[in-house]
Amino acid sequence: xxxxxxxxxxxxxxxxxxxxxxxxxxxxxxxxxxxxxxxxxxxxxxxxxxxxxxxxxxxxxxxxxxxxxxxxxxxxxxxxxxxxxxxxxxxxxxxxxxxxxxxxxxxxxxxxxxxxxxxxxxxxxxxxxxxxxxxxxxxxxxxxxxxxxxxxxxxxxxxxxxxxxxxxxxxxxxxxxxxxxxxxxxxxxxxxxxxxxxxxxxxxxxxxxxxxxxxxxxxxxxxxxxxxxxxxxxxxxxxxxxxxxxxxxxxxxxxxxxxxxxxxxxxxxxxxxxxxxxx
Numbered sequence: 001x002x003x004x005x006x007x008x009x010x011x012x013x014x015x016x017x018x019x020x021x022x023x024x025x026x027x028x029x030x031x032x033x034x035x036x037x038x039x040x041x042x043x044x045x046x047x048x049x050x051x052x053x054x055x056x057x058x059x060x061x062x063x064x065x066x067x068x069x070x071x072x073x074x075x076x077x078x079x080x081x082x083x084x085x086x087x088x089x090x091x092x093x094x095x096x097x098x099x100x101x102x103x104x105x106x107x108x109x110x111x112x113x114x115x116x117x118x119x120x121x122x123x124x125x126x127x128x129x130x131x132x133x134x135x136x137x138x139x140x141x142x143x144x145x146x147x148x149x150x151x152x153x154x155x156x157x158x159x160x161x162x163x164x165x166x167x168x169x170x171x172x173x174x175x176x177x178x179x180x181x182x183x184x185x186x187x188x189x190x191x192x193x194x195x196x197x198x199x200x201x202x203x204x205x206x207x208x209x210x211x212x213x214x215x216x217x218x219x220x221x222x223x224x225x226x227x228x229x230x231x232x233x234x235x236x237x238x239x240x241x242x243x244x245x246x247x248x249x250x251x252x253x254x255x256x257x258x259x260x261x262x263x264x265x266x267x268x269x270x271x272x273x274x275x276x277x278x279x
Contacts, residue, residue: 099158
């Protein structure tokens, strides 16, 4: 870690289907190796892990949350099923199969009523998307639990959520991993983006998961261009940008073992990064 010694590092966790366990393993091992970021950020699954970490939860508490079943099920727990679909089709600009208000309640059980602006060690950056305004939001204030949930709401799969007078959804729509405000932050020297990918394979049989699979495939091309642009912006602003990628099989909603495997993959990726002679 000699190359990073003395540098002020910010870590952004990328959007990925249920990649929060892999991201959590990555951050846990980074911390064990002695690297404490001054800022963390995330989109979608990355926002969940970044929020838990910035809130100061213990490593074991975070691990239990991201490998347990309560987290993924919270995103569908309060869905009124048939009424949800009928209501959204006829009354919402961005309808979704599921209502994710239960996720807000679940995250509040973990982080309480914390506000993002109160988080200082590290600070937190969360990406949201306002589809109506065609605008990406880089959130650094507001209710933490609601931001974590809203950033994860994949369009078509989930209905959007209200955020400070706006309807918002998945931050990964426009920003795979939020970093842009950090380019102008004199307190940050190095930006690390941690991306999670699933190995190629047949699409899942469950329709909502298959829709996510299709959306993820379309985002792959978009994200490649997004990343190239961020590399250029980092150079223009004199920031070091490091991009790390972890490949882990897509976890099952009902299999704790699959999420534990993802967590271990994140830990391994962090160890490889810290032990690399260029890190």
